Amino acid sequence: MAESFRIGPEIVHETVDGEVIAIDLDNGSYYSLAGSGPLVWELLAQGASETELREALEARFGGVETIAEDIAALIQQLQENGLVVEAEPAEGAVVVAPASGEGEAYEAPRFERYTDMKDYFLLDPIHEVDTAGWPRPAA
């Protein structure tokens, strides 16, 4: 069965103005997805496999040669950063692509990673935040 994905457990995300903002609550890194990235993200969140993603984008933007390559590269980045994790495909799940805009042209996914919040986790004595994780009960 084709491998599918789900959003990582520590990730919160919102789509605003056609851009996905995702924040990793575990380390404060945050990410922006633009171009066709938000469409890929939405389908991944529904449990799409890489094959289903490619088919959905090719059906929508037919004739673009780089789609398979772009999707593979984006999934690799998302996995490396813990934004998506592999998952068993949900039983009977149907992946539904969002409606396309008229005359919509293909844009390669754009992925940005921002790490400027790490200071808040590790260094900053003014903005104190957790670095300890779940505490262990006293012995």
Place this chain on the structure above:
Amino acid sequence: MPANPAAAQASGGDIADAYFELLGERFEQAVAAVHGVDPVTNTKRRPAGAGTLDLEMAGLPVRLRYAGDALRANLLSPFEHLAAGFAGDPVLTISAFDTASSGIESPTPLWEPVEAAPGTNPVVRLHSERACVLAAAGSRALTAAEPDAGEAIFHLPDAGAIPPSERAAPIREALQLLMAARGRLMTHAGAVGRDGRGVLLVGRGGSGKSTLALSCALAGMEIVADDYILLEPESLRAHAMQSTAKLTEDSAQRLAVPSAAIDPAGFESTLEGPAKTLVDIRTLAPGTLKRQLEIRALVAPTLRPHTTAHMAVPCGLGEDGPVLWPISAAEGLRAVAPSTIVQSGFGGGSSLAVLADLVRRVPSYALELSPDPAVNAAAVDGLVAELG
């Protein structure tokens, strides 16, 4: 030690509930102690009072209880501008005590303490469905709360030596937890405006929020805060907390801040950048500090030169003046959400949806700062007037 996360969570939950109860008992002991009698030796202690400070904060009746005058003077005084009497019971109550004033220690931790490396302040966090505990290893500030019940207890070793994190944002964790349970999101942003309407100043530490906010106050605009506000999402209102703001020495000089407005502790180093001091907005710009503003836009100050690709909006302030340009809602969200969320003790994830809704409802702008604070304030003032 529990072998799996589920067991750890159950155990942590028990600890949080138990520690909240224990800390509450210690607070009551501290109140009895500072009233003059040591409960152990039955002898008179040093003179120090216990009392309450009733406030209206973010539209809610809030009671701050303290055991020891030093807490009132050094920790809670930045909330005095919100003082208000109310009939009936408070919705939120925060009780604060310190060992130096009362002789009462905090309960022995029920968890394995964490060592803080120099300059860091790791925080142990525990929670159950009912209670939350945050124990800061560096500052040794301790907060336990039952958010749904509207109750929190706060402890410091010595209110005569408040750690920088608490001086800059007193009892921040207690307020964040209790206010979140009442639909108010503690948001990392300043807020300034005119006639009850204004803008949020957003961006991470060091982006120029505080300097811009105080520039606006010195220009006679209304100010709610330089760094943290309580956001009421439905009404888009930004509510005030403490009356103090943080400034670098360079900014204090450029704003010509009088020495009377600068905290006697002077400038304390931070690892995010240059040393900062606290200034009291009530002294710096009398009459400008307000309880709330209705938010009409987000403004992200930037020290970077803008690129010509941006659609610059002329400010009518000449070629050397600041440049203000619209940015996308996503850029506005990137400026306000990450630092708000990483500073949330618990439940930061749900904050992103609230802030996303905010940037969908009001426009976002970037402001390239001029070296002249008055000119920057005029640009913000102009935008507020234009937004109506």
